Amino acid sequence: MSANQWDAEWDVTESLARRLIDSQFPDLSGEPIEAIGYGWDNIVFRIGSDTVFRFPRRKAAINLLEREWRILPQLAAHVSIPFSRPMYRGEASVDFPVSFLGYNYLHGRYPIGLNDEQRILSTTALAVFLRQLHAFPLGTALECGAPLDHRNLLDLESRRRRMLELLPSLAGHMGEEAYCALRQYLLAGGVNQAADKRVFLHGDLHFKNMLVDEDGLVSGIMDWGDMNVGHPACDLNVAYSYLPSKARQRFFDEYGVVDEETKELARLIAAYIPMLIMLQAADKKDARITAAAIETIQRALSD
Known part of the structure; x- marks a missing residue:
């Protein structure tokens, strides 16, 4: 049982993310990969210069990603600040038990240290x-x-x-x-x-x-x-x-x-x-x- 609410139920390493992406999205095979962040629900990897993938760390994240897949494509015409739009949907497999999503990469940094x-x-x-x-x-x-x-x-x-x-x-x-x-x-x-x-x-x-x-x-x-x-x-x-x-x-x-x-x-x-x-x-x-x-x-x- 997890000691903290945010503890991962699945450990998604860089090598696992690489294997999952390469096997389901051959067009991204060979692109450099880098872990760039995590939250309570997901871990995020950057693939090449234009794409990020988010993998659930906890069961609670499964429905959240599904919601993004359904709603976000319809939101683009309504708001003025850019947001990451899902472009790839990875399916569950023997290597990873749930689906995961790939998005366009947004350039920028956290608003930390601003005056x-x-x-x-x-x-x-x-x-x-x-x-x-x-x-x-x-x-x-x-x-x-x-x-x-x-x-x-x-x-x-x-x-x-x-x-x-x-x-x-x-x-x-x-x-x-x-x-x-x-x-x-x-x-x-x-x-x-x-x-x-x-x-x-x-x-x-x-x-x-x-x-x-x-x-x-x-x-x-x-x-x-x-x-x-x-x-x-x-x-x-x-x-x-x-x-x-x-x-x-x-x-x-x-x-x-x-x-x-x-x-x-x-x-x-x-x-x-x-x-x-x-x-x-x-x-x-x-x-x-x-x-x-x-x-x-x-x-x-x-x-």
């Missing part, structure tokens, strides 16, 4: 992107298998309670000031239950699923497996997790009308997601991602 002015550059782009995404037809999304609020985000009280349960695990990785600020924020409470609102969502919008160009402008959105129909605050968390406080009003002006309850939920999610990222990063002794997660929480709580 406030660089982050502000993406204010309008992010607001317009989310306005477009949240207008995607719900009927189409549901027909393609997008679930309804699968994370139960409307229950803010339970979310705060869960975050308080996680806090002691983070104590050794956060400075005292950052830790106390997060604890005080959670203990202060607020709205306990948000009103139900439904839009089509990316569902997991955070710094490890975003790319920026050399100027720091957002250039790509990745990992769409958590797409669902739910509360817009789930994605609007970027107003707090990504943008400095002085850019938020312009973001909301560009996006459209957002009530205070939605903003409160968005801020809570902006603090919650990096807590989860930090737990995995600390376990893997990834100091860079751990530091970025802490910085994200501090930015989310700033006014």
Whole structure:
């Protein structure tokens, strides 16, 4: 049994990925391969200069990739920020028990180490992107298998309670000031239950699923497996997790009308997601991602 929720159930090595890709996609045979990242659900390999493959690390990822295969091809005409589109579908075999996907490679880097002015550059782009995404037809999304609020985000009280349960695990990785600020924020409470609102969502919008160009402008959105129909605050968390406080009003002006309850939920999610990222990063002794997660929480709580 896995010790942590993010532990891999399948170990996909570079040699295994090479063998699987070569056997099913001869046109990619011989292209150089490099492991470039991993998350809770998938490990990612770059093939040549134009393609990436994502292999599930856990059973939970199987349906997420299937969802991407069905929905993402229909999304291209609706949004303005580039995203990875599935182009190859690898089937289960004796070497690997589940399917896997290949996508176009997005150039860029994680938005880590950006200053406030660089982050502000993406204010309008992010607001317009989310306005477009949240207008995607719900009927189409549901027909393609997008679930309804699968994370139960409307229950803010339970979310705060869960975050308080996680806090002691983070104590050794956060400075005292950052830790106390997060604890005080959670203990202060607020709205306990948000009103139900439904839009089509990316569902997991955070710094490890975003790319920026050399100027720091957002250039790509990745990992769409958590797409669902739910509360817009789930994605609007970027107003707090990504943008400095002085850019938020312009973001909301560009996006459209957002009530205070939605903003409160968005801020809570902006603090919650990096807590989860930090737990995995600390376990893997990834100091860079751990530091970025802490910085994200501090930015989310700033006014």
